[in-house]
Amino acid sequence: MWTFVIRRVGQGLIVVVAAAVVVFLLTRAFTDPVDFVLPLEATEEQREAREAELGFDRPIIVQFGDYVEDLSRGDFGESLWQPGRSTIDIVGQTLPKTLQLVAAGMTLAIALALPMGMIAARRPGGVLDRILVTTSLIGLSMPQFFVGLLLLIVFAVQLQWLPVSGYGGFSHLILPALALALPAVGRLTMVVRSAMIDELNSQYVRVSKAKGTPTRVIFTKHAFRNAGVQVLTLSGWEITRALAGFTVVVEKVFAWPGFGLFALEAIQRRDIFLLSTIVLVAAILVVTVNVIIDILYKVIDPRIELT
């Protein structure tokens, strides 16, 4: 177990370092933020002065050396877009908001998808199953921005039950969380359903049915436990995906000042320092979630060998 954890963390570190290097090289090689940041009519001298101030006039390898040295001292650099602010401060301020959104959205998704999938699996082909499958297919095939706008127009513009966008109290969280959850509900429901159908058709379930075990116990204790591994895999994928920036669409539509929205702003404003920090932190998060999911496999199904 512990050798496994250490090995996975080691592999994760390689991924994180690789992501940091790639982003550093790509942003330095293909963009010149100075042109973008300065006013259009800035003179050549002003451009050169700003490049020198930011250190872009030095060879890229020297810049990378400095970057690594600064990182080793915990200095993530200053934002180009918000002068005077450390990029790690900006991440520290926006990441909790994304985590809040992802936590709410994923809790909602799992809370909806588990009962829906299990209900659908009880009588495959039945009326309830057909309704749930159709709903899930609609949910998972709708583009996220469309879901977001639809929710926004119905609940904020027309009914005016909830605030339209921005960050604030609990009421501000409901629509973006729902927009994040709905496509995931569709995907998860389908997986829970098919995994449960497989389990319910298996030999051991039939035997225990014949022995007179109550349906409720078969469902929750036997079948679901075995279906859990597949559900966990997909849930982990959903969470990783959300953390890796896929919340950006929802954050943009609802003006939710999270990690994804700031990543987008960093790209649009050519803030390569902020972008580098965001990618680094996102890579660490994704690796962490993956390691946790791997460990949970073992908890759910002790037969799984962690290698």
Add this chain to the structure above:
Amino acid sequence: MIKMSRLVALFCAFALITTACGDDSSDDAASDVSIVIALGSEPTSLDPHLVDDGGERAVNDNIYETLLSRASNGDLVPSLAAGFPTRLSDTTWQFKLRDGVSFHNGEAFNAASVVASVNRMARLIEEGVSDLEGFFASLSGAEAVDDSTVNISTAEPDGVLPSRMYWLKIIPASAEASSDLSGSVVGTGPYKFVDWTRGESVNLEANTDYWDGGAPSVGDVKYRFISESGSRLAGLLSGDYDVITNLNPGDASSAPQAATALGQEHPILILDADEGITADRNVRLALNLAVDTDTIADSLFSGFASVDQGQILSPSILGYNEAIKAYPYDPERAAQLINDAGVAGETITLVGESSGRWLLDAELLQAVAGYWEDAGLVVDLQLPEFGAYIGVLFDRENRRDAVFVSSSNDILDADRQFSSYYEAGGIGSSNTDAELADLIDAGRREVDDAVRAGLYQKASQIAYDEAYFVWLINNEDIYGLSARMSWQPRADSKLLVKEMSAS
């Protein structure tokens, strides 16, 4: 992202039919009125001397004031100065200051505040941390004559100085040494800073002791930052917001109210007057005659643009030449000129950009390319990403036949646009006309407004006669207002809440 906002507009048209979209519930006392303004971008800093940033200005223009300001039509008027400056010499201007004005922290506004503002700006420029260098690098110093008189000097004679004083926000003398004023936002204006929660909102409250007429009619102001234009529109329709910026032309009919003003944005095409097929004046003339700017303004920009009258300046700017009229749309004559010049079927390069930095810029160039093709040319339309485009625009060695630029004029003074694109050797200019360059140089040094206007009018006339550019349109700024708001936007695009009222 245009698609999204279209979608919202569509849904809202539907929503309007089924329910009342706008909220016209009325509030009670005027001073209790609070409004919410949705901006497209958050201020990057609230220090008025550091950044050149629309989000910062939208907020700080209500907190800080300047020696001179502008009437809503763009004319300079005194603000913290008691009157217009007097010229002591070609390089020194004397400002008499208004009495009885104090900062929100109780500190008195006086000559020391102006000296502190000029000095701090100079220091930040010297340290290389201010984006406002282009506006203030010409200032050489300020000196208090007495408590309410200050002399401001420039290194060279500088006709732009009054406009610069419309741009330099005045800080309290005690703030001079600060390196970042974002945490202590103190001005003399009609609104006081309350708080700024990054990523969420900025809150202001009315300054009940405001020197110019006491408390403004709107009490509290909340700014929200909503980058997606469809979401801004949705918030306007739901009644969450009272004012939204940068409404898409196509969405204007969905908003409860759309308010517009002719802005300072002028997309033009810079033609290479020295080499290639555009070296022939008749070809440059044909490129103007071939483009139907009326249709572009009416269709592509849904009527929220006016046709440029053969010059880069808006009517609100000193030096605007009323005698110059747009070249007519005359496709036959254009084709004839192209033919006579012997360049029919030849290729002309037209360079723009593809990041969508300017409203509908790629679509605009595609339309122009179509018109030029109709006149008998083959158009090589290039739309690289922004960085590569900037490289082309400022490439002094190799000027392309036609390069797009959409130049804005923040301080409403002609010099910046003229010296950048009209004057030979300017960073984006494509001509070597010595007479034109002399006029622009003289205009920059001229300190008498009437003489200066005459120089610029002549410069515009020469550029027009020589057809050094293809002038297209002048964009309107479009704002969405909730049903209870009443406000007329300004020529200088400033969002001054003291000019707004809400029922």
